[in-house]
Amino acid sequence: MNNTIPAAGRERDNVVNLQERRLDRTVLRTYRTKADIDIILPNDKQPRLGPKVDEELQRQIEANGGLFEPLLVEPHPDFPGKFRIIDGDRRWTNSRVLVEQGKEEFRQLPIEVTDRTLSDEDRLRAWIYIHRQRKEWDAKEKEMVAYRLVDLMGRASAANILGITVRELDKLVDIFELSEKFTSLRDPSAAITWAREMMGVSKKLFTPSIVEAVVKKVNDKRITNSKDLRKLRSILPDPVARAHFLSDAGDLDSAMLRLGPTEKKPKGGLSGDLEAAVEAMKGVPWTTLQDLKGDPDILKKIDDAEALLRSLRKALS
Template sequence: MADRKEPRRGLGRGLSALMADVDAAAPSEQAGDAPSRRPDRVLPIDRIEPNPDQPRRSFTEPQLAELADSIRAKGIIQPLIVRPHPRTEGHYEIVAGERRWRAAQIAQLHDVPVLIREFDDVEVLEVAIIENIQRADLNPIEEAAGYRQLMFKFGHTQEKLAEALGKSRSHIANLMRLLNLPEDVQDMVTSGTLSAGHARSLITAPNPSDLAKKIVKKGLSVRAAEKLAKTASGGDQPKRKRPDGAFTFEKDADTKALEGDLSAALGMQVTVDHKPGQESGRITVSYDTLEQLDALCMILSSSR
């Protein structure tokens, strides 16, 4: 008898537990009018370790310094959320609040207030992603990667994420499309050199890296960037016939939108070749790593 498949879990205990402990709608971690949560206890800062799967990767020096100044003046208003360290007795791992932990070290605090929760590995990552997204604490690329992790690791759909996080499905889909751009263009978005709106206009362009540099150099508006990308794609002219025999017609807006939706849902580049006036066509899914291939196989097998 075939093994019974595990049902995909919905947004689980991690989300509800986090929302009970942290005011995710707070505009700032050190807001002057933010209510202070009662910590479970105070822990030595050297017994706390960061979460290696923390979705937030960029901690800028000016922001940490500003937070450290606030902590010196007011202390840590909102406790960190931690769990007992899975491998080191007597130590704890951060679930939410790594930036506060880093700033506390700059402020030379020896102890920090914490809330201790018994989260498993899945819930730790889920909570860390959702906490950052709810705080608008991630840049667009980090936020998109967070959505992708929630979908692939936990089986959440774009619709479920939109409902749980108070985001629109189009917001999630549009951000996830950014992950199909070359790494150098993603780096521009991460650093703030290129806005997410500019970057979206380059997703279907043939040479997004070159166009991104041109957009930044000339200081183009989003509308001008869209026009530049359309011109680079050949406008509405039919494409030349390729040697491999692939369809040569310029894709209409609906086909391009479908490619974008499928690419966002899978987190991989999806190409739809559909010859006008015919029923048949071809879908190509491109993966960059074996991990992506495994994820694709899981998605296809789970749908049977």
């Protein structure tokens, strides 16, 4: 093994080459160099969960002749002369796969080294800031990271690092935990999308039996489009439709067919009174109107109503 950096001595040589890198409220002083893959170690408090081996990323590394973006690393606090990854765990993992395949040309990795070992909070803040700039943050990562941060640091510190309220943090954690129940999707990362749609429905309607029924029907591929879960907003408040959906035979479309007629809530005040009067007149049967034709009392009341409405319009104009 050829270590490009006998680290401690070389770090002192690079002090004059330090540059500032601002990551939100965290300002890092770093220098760039290369190091052997064996003196770079992963971070055991990595916020990203799940598998990191990615064949497509390996192909990209090979096509580029190595890593295009250097790993962000810090001096390792427990192993002198080695570095710990702040950002770049996937790139390191897939470079190691290539080296283990005998492709030694990928052993030397470009790195950007901080001038000090960061605190846990600064390290996490730096990682989160970097990942928020990437497309996958909105696609799948923020719920996963929220869940991981709560596990690492507790709810209050996690919310502070993410710059959100504890209530917002709890919602992200709930979405992540729910997404873990969707186990049969073709694309596992799409589970977050399904969970987000479910959490868009009123939480008080989501009893454990409803969650279990939805997850089972999704995993059984009886619900195949995440947007269809929005139908639950109509189904769950209706006792007949909800009971049918919970049955073994029920699905979203068949439950929608069992929705009862919706009743309009009456509006209060003058607007509500006028609307009620109009609806009452619309509801008079045609045969009744025929019987009342020419009735002097009805015609007098209509005249009075017209006069009152004209006065009302004039007053409100």
